[in-house]
Amino acid sequence: MSGPIRVLLADDEHLIRGAVAALLSYEDDLRVVAQAASGAEALAMARAHRPDVAVLDLQMPGGVDGVAVAAELRTVLPDCRTMIVTSHGRPGHLKRALAAGVRGFVPKTVSAQRLAVIIRSVHAGGRYVDPELAADAISAGDSPLTAREAEVLELAADGAPIGDVARRASLSPGTVRNYLSSATAKLSADNRHTAVRIARERGWL
Amino acid sequence: MSGPIRVLLADDEHLIRGAVAALLSYEDDLRVVAQAASGAEALAMARAHRPDVAVLDLQMPGGVDGVAVAAELRTVLPDCRTMIVTSHGRPGHLKRALAAGVRGFVPKTVSAQRLAVIIRSVHAGGRYVDPELAADAISAGDSPLTAREAEVLELAADGAPIGDVARRASLSPGTVRNYLSSATAKLSADNRHTAVRIARERGWL
DNA sequence: CGAAACCGATGACAGATGTCACTGCTGGGA
DNA sequence: TCCCAGCAGTGACATCTGTCATCGGTTTCG
Structure with missing residues (x-):
């Protein structure tokens, strides 16, 4: 037909x-x-x-x-x-x-x-x-990251120092550190760099 | 034939x-x-x-x-x-x-x-x-990294802290830091994480 | 042989980073 | 309405990291 x-x-x-x-x-x-x-x-x-x-x-x-x-x-x-x-x-x-x-x-x-x-x-x-x-x-389940946490983690994915990330995100460096810290904790990673890797593997980035 | x-x-x-x-x-x-x-x-x-x-x-x-x-x-x-x-x-x-x-x-x-x-x-x-x-x-040219520099950088590629890398490489933490520092300088990167990225891109890892 | 490069290490220092506590503000949801 | 989660920020603190100077040992090359 x-x-x-x-x-x-x-x-x-x-x-x-x-x-x-x-x-x-x-x-x-x-x-x-x-x-x-x-x-x-x-x-x-x-x-x-x-x-x-x-x-x-x-x-x-x-x-x-x-x-x-x-x-x-x-x-x-x-x-x-x-x-x-x-x-x-x-x-x-x-x-x-x-x-x-x-x-x-x-x-x-x-x-x-x-x-x-x-x-x-x-x-x-x-x-x-x-x-x-x-x-x-x-x-893998759902991402435990909030929107900003994922966003900031994304910006930090290239390994740039926190100052750069803060500038690109238009946020205070302290705030960036807080978000990265909580994201790192949620992913139980040693630091933001491994956090990025884990999030990438899980497809949460 | x-x-x-x-x-x-x-x-x-x-x-x-x-x-x-x-x-x-x-x-x-x-x-x-x-x-x-x-x-x-x-x-x-x-x-x-x-x-x-x-x-x-x-x-x-x-x-x-x-x-x-x-x-x-x-x-x-x-x-x-x-x-x-x-x-x-x-x-x-x-x-x-x-x-x-x-x-x-x-x-x-x-x-x-x-x-x-x-x-x-x-x-x-x-x-x-x-x-x-x-x-x-x-x-891209030839890799400016020495054998150990590349080896240590490879071990640091997953974002693990220096202590872990030192243990895996059976080296002193100080030595690892020195190698990573010189590698980072040679690649003119901000830190070892971006150095890893650059080396990867150039195929030097 | 002397020079140069690489390996491995130590110590010191400044700055970056991770962590925690705490403060406001906002927008839902019970 | 109150409460909670998320957003954005500050301040303080301990630790980690990057950088530098310096040392001794080894290979390698001229």
Whole structure:
């Protein structure tokens, strides 16, 4: 009753994008109608080709990552289902993705056949989250950090001294120290640097 | 006068590995004779199938990365040319790779067609290094860090306090501080944490 | 041999950092 | 309404860190 599923593929790695496109083309009911190498390009392509499903790499150059694209697509093309494919499956990414309306979240370790199956499932209105990533996300739990704590920790992530962080956050150095101290305590880390690492691992940053 | 080029493909991401294998199979003179999802598996496969060219992902699970595989292959299968494919092209990786006898170093942003061309070139005895990565490596230059400085910086990379680092390095805390201080100065960083970041970026860690 | 570089360590010092207590202010929620 | 959590700040204190000078030992190179 309907034509093939129209797929948008976004991945900055040409080798992978092209190769996946080739493999998916073996499936009669899937058609890759557009490809993109960055988040911005993905949005432009989506507007132009109006795909049924957008398969997005999580990390792409240019600041606009897969989740951002998904969030934008939800308003621009509400009928387009989105899914994320990624190499590094941090729990927090999964949460962000689901919050952005993403319906599929899979690691790149899956085979192309499985990917095709999942694309069909997502297109049909289903959801799919890699079981292992889901387990990680559940065990990681919710972030205990308040908004400001996370914000300040983010600004301190590059290892800059507190003075710099305070200036960038437009806060008093003392306040910054307090936030970093409480964040460090909540993550039971030795100092803010390990706190950053832990928060990153948990996907809370 | 000779058969197709026998290729070993090693990448932990099944999606990519399978897809690249499929694309390379379009080339009449290339044949993917073995695939591996880890460094150890790659070595086993290489021993069993004796490929002409090994295409290795830089980062693979299990401690044995692409460069380690290449180094091992040089003694086990001296006739097998090796090349590295990677997503993150840090200058230092390139150096390590070349030192390990790798003859090709390309980012995953290349197309499959180009990869095929490069495989042929490497098999014919040529070398190929991505121009952009080469430029980065040259501009990054050699590491100014001494062996101990790099070692201590590595141990301090997780943000652990100096006492821990000293214990793990079996050094006096004072000595650790001195090494970290000189390393920080050489990298003109604010503190050891940013020094770690800079060294990582340059591939000196 | 002498010089230079690296390794390992100590001591001293200033400044950065982590921790705690305490003060206001604000916006919910019971 | 009161109470609590979060936000923003100050002050004080102990500790950690970064920096410097200095020492003795070793390798290596000219």
